[in-house]
Amino acid sequence: MLVLGLEGTAWNLSASLVNDEDILCEANAPYVPVSGGIHPREAAQHFADNVASVLRQVLSSADLRSIDGVAFSQGPGLGPCLRIVSTAARALSLRLRVPLIGVNHCIAHIEVERWKTDLADPIVLYVSGANSQVLSYRQNRYRILGETLDIGVGNCLDKFARSAGLAHPGGPKIERLAKGSRRCLPMPYVVKGMDFSFSGIVTAAQNALTSATLEDICYSFQETAFAMLVEVCERALSQTDKSELLLAGGVGANKRLQEMLTIMTAERGARFFSPRPEYLQDNGAMIAYTGLLMLSHGIQTPIASSGANPNFRPDEVEVLWIT
Numbered sequence: 221m222l223v224l225g226l227e228g229t230a231w232n233l234s235a236s237l238v239n240d241e242d243i244l245c246e247a248n249a250p251y252v253p254v255s256g257g258i259h260p261r262e263a264a265q266h267f268a269d270n271v272a273s274v275l276r277q278v279l280s281s282a283d284l285r286s287i288d289g290v291a292f293s294q295g296p297g298l299g300p301c302l303r304i305v306s307t308a309a310r311a312l313s314l315r316l317r318v319p320l321i322g323v324n325h326c327i328a329h330i331e332v333e334r335w336k337t338d339l340a341d342p343i344v345l346y347v348s349g350a351n352s353q354v355l356s357y358r359q360n361r362y363r364i365l366g367e368t369l370d371i372g373v374g375n376c377l378d379k380f381a382r383s384a385g386l387a388h389p390g391g392p393k394i395e396r397l398a399k400g401s402r403r404c405l406p407m408p409y410v411v412k413g414m415d416f417s418f419s420g421i422v423t424a425a426q427n428a429l430t431s432a433t434l435e436d437i438c439y440s441f442q443e444t445a446f447a448m449l450v451e452v453c454e455r456a457l458s459q460t461d462k463s464e465l466l467l468a469g470g471v472g473a474n475k476r477l478q479e480m481l482t483i484m485t486a487e488r489g490a491r492f493f494s495p496r497p498e499y500l501q502d503n504g505a506m507i508a509y510t511g512l513l514m515l516s517h518g519i520q521t522p523i524a525s526s527g528a529n530p531n532f533r534p535d536e537v538e539v540l541w542i543t
């Protein structure tokens with residue numbers, strides 16, 4: 221089977237062709253804000269300007285008649301961006317006369333990792349710009365065991381970084397600055413059951429800008445926010461009796477978060493999988509591969525229900541490909 225995938229939930233517009241064995245090609249057109257954070261309308265305009273070009277790049281290497289389906293990121297993400305991507309995917313599927321497959325972006329992050337590793341049945345910590353969730357597969361669904369009660373940890377890092385005068389994306393800059401400190405300032409540590417909240421840390425960190433060094437604030441921010449995530453992951457492993465943990469999403473690049481999860485899983489005798497660098501960032505291959513899994517299990521998205529779904533939750537998807 222050969223499936224074309226189109227990703228475009230927030231900042232990276234990416235197209236890829238994938239078959240059952242491997243990723244055949246990928247073309248990317250990342251949106252880089254001139255100033256400030258991601259502006260939905262500007263990002264969507266960038267996608268509209270580049271979607272024909274990324275599609276042309278991946279299709280030029282293929283025999284169009286051999287394509288079995290067109291998959292696209294249906295959500296979660298920024299509405300204006302998702303609308304560009306779903307419109308392009310609909311047009312292509314009609315033109316090629318092949319099925320359309322609307323893919324949940326979060327599930328795609330998980331499935332591409334399961335494909336490329338020997339992971340069996342992990343607890344997943346999905347930490348991206350807008351989302352922070354702890355997930356676990358059970359009876360045909362990825363269940364959300366815990367999640368942020370307000371903003372995603374990535375947006376929280378980016379928001380504080382902007383108020384400290386650091387350019388978007390803030391996560392990597394905060395990671396670098398945090399290496400220059402070992403002084404942990406008190407910050408709101410908010411875990412409620414299996415859920416967590418980050419907005420209080422942003423306020424505390426912004427307030428501390430007048431009295432502490434940027435290095436100390438970045439260090440304290442990371443230590444507090446990541447400890448909350450590690451606590452919930454440990455409880456998820458304990459309560460489900462699972463023995464694998466997968467980290468996914470852009471914040472998963474953070475070496476300190478990886479280190480904290482490595483320590484926790486080692487103490488429990490569990491296996492830890494940090495994201496492979498090539499799938500860390502949003503990519504078309506993960507959408508194409510998940511579309512291939514869905515299509516090979518009879519799942520298609522009729523045009524009438526192929527609209528953008530900005531709040532698409534992973535537990536809405538019936539997972540028929542795991543037995």
Ligand code: AMP
Pocket residue numbers: 230347348349350373374375377378389390391392395469470471472473474475500501502
């Ligand atoms: P995504 O939404 O999955 O594309 O991830 C983007 C988010 O990842 C942004 O909020 C970035 O600031 C964040 N990010 C990227 N690299 C790092 C890092 N090394 N440490 C923390 N956050 C990061």
Ligand code: MG
Pocket residue numbers: 325329348469470501502
């Ligand atoms: Mg992502």
